[in-house]
Amino acid sequence: MAWHGALMASTLGVAMVVSPCVQARDLGNYGEVFAVTEPDFLAEIMARLKAMEADGGLAKMERDMQDRTRSYAMRPRSAGALPRAEVNRAFDIDLTIQVDRDLADHKGQVFAPAGTVVNPLAYSHFRKTILFIDGDDPEQVEWAVAQGTELDSLIVLIKGAPLELMRKHGRRFWFDQDGVMTGRFQIARLPSRVFRMDPVMRVEEVALQKGKR
The missing domain is CATH 1.20.5 (Single alpha-helices involved in coiled-coils or other helix-helix interfaces)
Structure with a gap:
């Protein structure tokens, strides 16, 4: 009978699947067993x-x-010493940049499409003169202090001890860490004076006479 044969085949199949579980047995332990431990x-x-x-x-x-x-x-880390200016020299720095991608506000509204040309001076009210000096050169320090007060000038050290100079002269001395500002304004000799000459920044290298401010 066909159905009888099918039932026998099905029964044998189930038996073949189940039989390994039925015949499972404990084979014991082989080799030394250690507890799993990890350092805290x-x-x-x-x-x-x-x-x-x-x-x-x-x-x-x-x-x-x-x-x-x-x-x-x-004494902050210096980007390196710069030589003193031997002659007076002046040149201009154009701070204009071109936006390389769309700039958007927090709402996603684009306020400066890629390719837009922007001059930061057009949006800045900064008018102080920036004086770059070597803080370890007393003549440069005296020259910078004599140029004006904190209201109209900032003294930026390329190297030196700003806190010591602050105590001595009673005003703040800034420090150009890693040469970021000197690189931006292409400062190559000291002392240098940087000020606005719209639409650019004017850089003046000042040759100090020995013994004179």
């Missing part, structure tokens, strides 16, 4: 910190960090 990273760090605290290493690290911070504040 935070606990390890805390243990090292406690050890450093105990032997004075942590206090030394804190002192070293404070010394480095204090040293950097007293």
